[in-house]
Amino acid sequence: EKGGFEHFMLKEIHEQPKAYRDTMRGRIDVSGKHVVLPELKLTPEQIKNIRNVQIVACGTAYHAGLVGRSVIEQLVKIPVETDVASEYRYRSPIVTPETLVIVVSQSGETADTLAALREAQSHGAHVLAITNVVGSSIARDADDVITTLAGPEIAVASTKAYTSQLIAFYLLGLYLAEVRGTQTPEQIAHIIAAMQALPEQVEKMLSQADAIKDFAEQISKHEDLFFIGRGLDYAVAQEGSLKLKEISYIHSEAYAAGELKHGTLALIEDGIPVIALATQESVLEKTVSNIKEVKARGAEVMAITFEEHVAGLLKSVDQAFAIPKTLPILTPALAVVPLQLLSYYASLARGNDVDKPRNLAKSVTVE
Ligand code: F6R
Numbered sequence: 400e401k402g403g404f405e406h407f408m409l410k411e412i413h414e415q416p417k418a419y420r421d422t423m424r425g426r427i428d429v430s431g432k433h434v435v436l437p438e439l440k441l442t443p444e445q446i447k448n449i450r451n452v453q454i455v456a457c458g459t460a461y462h463a464g465l466v467g468r469s470v471i472e473q474l475v476k477i478p479v480e481t482d483v484a485s486e487y488r489y490r491s492p493i494v495t496p497e498t499l500v501i502v503v504s505q506s507g508e509t510a511d512t513l514a515a516l517r518e519a520q521s522h523g524a525h526v527l528a529i530t531n532v533v534g535s536s537i538a539r540d541a542d543d544v545i546t547t548l549a550g551p552e553i554a555v556a557s558t559k560a561y562t563s564q565l566i567a568f569y570l571l572g573l574y575l576a577e578v579r580g581t582q583t584p585e586q587i588a589h590i591i592a593a594m595q596a597l598p599e600q601v602e603k604m605l606s607q608a609d610a611i612k613d614f615a616e617q618i619s620k621h622e623d624l625f626f627i628g629r630g631l632d633y634a635v636a637q638e639g640s641l642k643l644k645e646i647s648y649i650h651s652e653a654y655a656a657g658e659l660k661h662g663t664l665a666l667i668e669d670g671i672p673v674i675a676l677a678t679q680e681s682v683l684e685k686t687v688s689n690i691k692e693v694k695a696r697g698a699e700v701m702a703i704t705f706e707e708h709v710a711g712l713l714k715s716v717d718q719a720f721a722i723p724k725t726l727p728i729l730t731p732a733l734a735v736v737p738l739q740l741l742s743y744y745a746s747l748a749r750g751n752d753v754d755k756p757r758n759l760a761k762s763v764t765v766e
Contacts, residue, residue: 407752408646409559410725412739415607416557416598419732421548422566423594431590431595434573440543441499441525445659446578449499452479453524455487456503457763462638463529463564464503466731467572469631470605473570473728474590476581484511487518487766501571503518505552505560506762507535514766516540526657529567545676547570554754555761556646558739561638562601565732569594593726597733600620600723611721611737614701615744616673621649625667625691626738627656628676629686635731636676639738645746646756656689669697674738677704678722678730690715703734 404410427434452471454464472480482492484502494500500519504512507530516526516537528541532551538544547563575589576582582590599666618624624643626636633655641654654663656675667673673693677686690700695713702712706721713719722733745751 406554406743408556408558408611408753411552411554411559412736412743414550415559415562415736416601417562418547418549419566419598419601421550422549422563427591429589432584433577434570434591436545436570436574436588438544438546438565439440439527439574441527443578445525446575447716450495450497450498451475451518452477452501453487453492453494453498454481454501454503454518455512457484457509457511458514459511459561459638459641460505460564461505462641463561463568463636464501465637465660466565466631467501467568468502469634470572470728471575474576474582475579477575481686482515483617484509487515489722494524496523496525498522498524500524501529502509502537503529504535504537505547505549505557505564507532507537508762508764509515509537510764510766513540517533527571529564529571531563534679539698548764553761555756555759556642556742556753562732564736566594570717570730571734579604580728584689588603588631590726590728593729597725597729600733601736603669604722604733608740611740612744614718614720615741616748617699618655618741619647619673619745620650622670622674623666624651624674625663625693625698626651626653626674626676626677627659627686627689629656630679630680630730632656632676632679632686632734635734635738636674637675638735639676639727639741642739642742646751646753647749648751648757649745656686659689660692664692664696668695671698673698673700674704674741675700675716676734677702678709678734679727681727683708686714687715688707695729703737
């Protein structure tokens, strides 16, 4: 049942190229120029009237929602907020019938997310669910559903469900952008073409997993470490940090790289591992300055970046892992893969139960 893999998590990491293809299949027309979402009940009229978007989810699905926020803001130019579901209801969110609320849930059964969905509907909002389980409570109650076709996810640590959620956000963002005319047909076709290259690019990274394994063995001896990044790199850093905590039990924090000097830098001491996500070219120079801040205090820095930046970055970091080149907005769908492998191998090196980490359940049905 594990298809020759030692753990479900590793199997599911390797299933991501298929999950990407399956989630895109039938949702990109043959010309490669348009996203089609025939399942959506949301009408073009309603889409044109959307004034704000709220994305609500828990855990890893929330981290997908952080990427979703950037995707929709950049492509559709609508204000977007992303909240954790257990906080959303209690902050009196401003929800109107012109609010599109997107709930994200692999299982479709998370109690806090379901409660947020109901709260949003009670204010007249249209609720769109991104979920992996057809017929789940969230899928049934939502006004609209985009199903991620990741297939069953058994490991408690979510991998292919998260990346499929990213694909769903890209598809949705492109669809909304076309209806609202916020991207040119050329821009849309360009992003679609880059999306279609992602599955093969993930395969390429998976074939280089050994480089990550060595680094994971090093960090498995530590009790604390940091992930840093800016913009979408920060969103990926947060997911990488959660993944590491939940299965390796190593304490880590994800920090917006520019925020370190406002307090957290005090924790950087000799030998502490720092994983720097450095893919977003518009802020790369600034991220490099932040890398230098931690290097100067003795941190051991591993960068995740594009091949073309490896040589330059190696002047300021100890190690670098190159990911294949893609558009800035699509980078999370690649950059998270080495972090999934990192947490997997760190957990393995510590002799933990990778697929069933302590204290955690696959589906969280209590609030
Ligand atoms: C982390 C993880 C959890 C879930 C969270 C939401 O790897 O699996 O953080 O992402 O409990 O679950 P769903 O997506 O089923 O609502």
